[in-house]
Amino acid sequence: MATTSARLQAGSRPGGRSARVRAAVHRAVQELLTDEGAEPLTIPVVAARAGVHATTVYRRWGSVGDLLADVTTSRFSGDIxxxxxxxxxxxxxxxxxxxxxxxxxxxxxxxxxxxxxxxxxxxxxxxxxxxxxxxxxxxxxxxxxxxxxxxxxxxxxxxxxxxxxxxxxxxxxxxxxxxxxxxxxxxxx
Amino acid sequence: MATTSARLQAGSRPGGRSARVRAAVHRAVQELLTDEGAEPLTIPVVAARAGVHATTVYRRWGSVGDLLADVTTSRFSGDIxxxxxxxxxxxxxxxxxxxxxxxxxxxxxxxxxxxxxxxxxxxxxxxxxxxxxxxxxxxxxxxxxxxxxxxxxxxxxxxxxxxxxxxxxxxxxxxxxxxxxxxxxxxxx
CATH class of the missing domain: 1.10.357.10 (Tetracycline Repressor, domain 2)
Known part of the structure; x- marks a missing residue:
């Protein structure tokens, strides 16, 4: 699986930096959750995997609970x-x-x-x-x-x-x- | 709420050190889970709250998942x-x-x-x-x-x-x- 940080740094596509950060962070959460034996999910761990600063993630989501709720909402949006x-x-x-x-x-x-x-x-x-x-x-x-x-x-x-x-x-x-x-x-x- | 470490150190009651460690760790897990805004549950955090060495907890339970499963099993045992x-x-x-x-x-x-x-x-x-x-x-x-x-x-x-x-x-x-x-x-x- 390609690392999300590589995907983020490549980010010259349209959509804006904010949308790219969100996509990278969401992907990082999903990857970390399905990794066997990954360490506990924390904001710094997610940020490192996504290739963004932890402060960016804290500012936008506040806590792991907020972040997971956002990823789940996004996952279920329009799924059925x-x-x-x-x-x-x-x-x-x-x-x-x-x-x-x-x-x-x-x-x-x-x-x-x-x-x-x-x-x-x-x-x-x-x-x-x-x-x-x-x-x-x-x-x-x-x-x-x-x-x-x-x-x-x-x-x-x-x-x-x-x-x-x-x-x-x-x-x-x-x-x-x-x-x-x-x-x-x-x-x- | 009395701290579990105080309870553990007092431990001159019968039951053995092993039973006292188990009780202190189980109590620590339950206290941390019901604390508002507690940090994420990790073995070092649980060990510190229970007043035991982290290595003791790792040796006995291996992971937070194993520990939580043990506490839940114990909680539901004979509940109904x-x-x-x-x-x-x-x-x-x-x-x-x-x-x-x-x-x-x-x-x-x-x-x-x-x-x-x-x-x-x-x-x-x-x-x-x-x-x-x-x-x-x-x-x-x-x-x-x-x-x-x-x-x-x-x-x-x-x-x-x-x-x-x-x-x-x-x-x-x-x-x-x-x-x-x-x-x-x-x-x-």
């Missing part, structure tokens, strides 16, 4: 397009399978775990990302079809929770077959 | 007695309310988040603790009563997953009322 298959069952099945795939990615999982590890609601919110809004969009569409879908709370407990729990707290695979059983339990035929 | 109310519904309701209370404790939650944050299956296993076996014991008892309970996988998805997800990934309270709805969804009347 809310499906529109014509039925709530179809939408939720597609969504659950997409999220299962997303959370099965070792880089994503390492990032989610590290972000949770810095504690606090900010990291938790970054890990939830837009999930509630995405579920609500599918439930709203079902209401617009004249049907009464399960509540957002019930859908969160039945779909989001098992996907995150299995990814983060177990070593079991998030197969599409299993993800679909979550929907058939929520919406019995 | 598997209820025996005479019915699966009663057992699971009591269990879900107990686990909700357990996971709502800020010290426990800080420990679970930090342990997940060190990554890997060892920390995840420590956070799961004996939950699968506890559920299985209640399901087995229902089978012994001649009934066919839900599968362990279904019970995990319906009960454990929402409790852990809500505690770790959201800022919503784990109320007993909500915990009981998980059981009424799993076991419709």
């Amino acid at each position: 397009v809310v499906p529109d298959t014509g039925s709530l069952r179809g939408d939720l099945e597609r969504y659950a399978c997409d999220l299962a795939k997303d959370l099965s990615d070792p880089d994503t999982l390492a990032l989610v775990r590290a972000t949770i590890g810095t504690g606090g609601e900010q990291g938790a919110a970054a890990c939830r990302g837009e999930r509630q809004q995405q579920l609500e969009a599918m439930l709203d569409r079902e209401r617009a079809r004249g049907n009464e879908p399960p509540s957002l709370e019930r859908t969160t407990d039945a779909v989001l929770a098992p996907l995150y729990y299995r990814a983060v707290f177990t070593d079991q695979p998030l197969t599409p077959e299993w993800a679909r059983t979550l929907i058939s339990t929520l919406l019995p035929a | 007695v598997v209820p025996d109310t005479g019915s699966l519904r009663g057992d699971l309701e009591r269990y879900a309310c107990d686990l909700a209370k357990d996971l709502s404790d800020p010290d426990t939650l800080a420990l679970v988040r930090a342990t997940i944050g060190t990554g890997g299956e060892q920390g995840a296993a420590a956070c799961r603790g004996e939950r699968q076996q506890q559920l299985e014991a209640m399901l087995d008892r229902e089978r012994a009563r001649g009934n066919e309970p839900p599968s362990l996988e279904r019970t995990t998805d319906a009960v454990l997953a929402p409790l852990y997800y809500r505690a770790v990934f959201t800022d919503q309270p784990l109320t007993p009322e909500w915990a009981r709805t998980l059981i009424s969804t799993l076991l419709p009347a």
Whole structure:
């Protein structure tokens, strides 16, 4: 893997120095998290890997927790397009399978775990990302079809929770077959 | 709060030096995790707080991940007695309310988040603790009563997953009322 510092120093592309610093720092975080046996993630370690001054990172992100939350938010931004298959069952099945795939990615999982590890609601919110809004969009569409879908709370407990729990707290695979059983339990035929 | 080093140095109680070191290090981890704005948890920081040599901690636990997994395992050991109310519904309701209370404790939650944050299956296993076996014991008892309970996988998805997800990934309270709805969804009347 090319070092991010080399990429940063080459930086004559458009986008501005600020955007290049952000990209280099985000890449450095992800690389350090997936390195076997890397030292604990600290601002100086990230800065060194990214080829920027630690003060630059402190000024922009303040703490490792803020930085990880930003990387996670960026990682989850637009990762899943809310499906529109014509039925709530179809939408939720597609969504659950997409999220299962997303959370099965070792880089994503390492990032989610590290972000949770810095504690606090900010990291938790970054890990939830837009999930509630995405579920609500599918439930709203079902209401617009004249049907009464399960509540957002019930859908969160039945779909989001098992996907995150299995990814983060177990070593079991998030197969599409299993993800679909979550929907058939929520919406019995 | 009394410093753990004072407690360790006082150590003339029975149990042996090894047990006292373990207790002091475990306490130091929990104190550091609940300190506002504490520095990142490292072996030297834990050792200093516990009043022991860092080499002692390295020799015994190897890494922060190993240490956190040990503290979490110890924290969850015997925390919940598997209820025996005479019915699966009663057992699971009591269990879900107990686990909700357990996971709502800020010290426990800080420990679970930090342990997940060190990554890997060892920390995840420590956070799961004996939950699968506890559920299985209640399901087995229902089978012994001649009934066919839900599968362990279904019970995990319906009960454990929402409790852990809500505690770790959201800022919503784990109320007993909500915990009981998980059981009424799993076991419709």
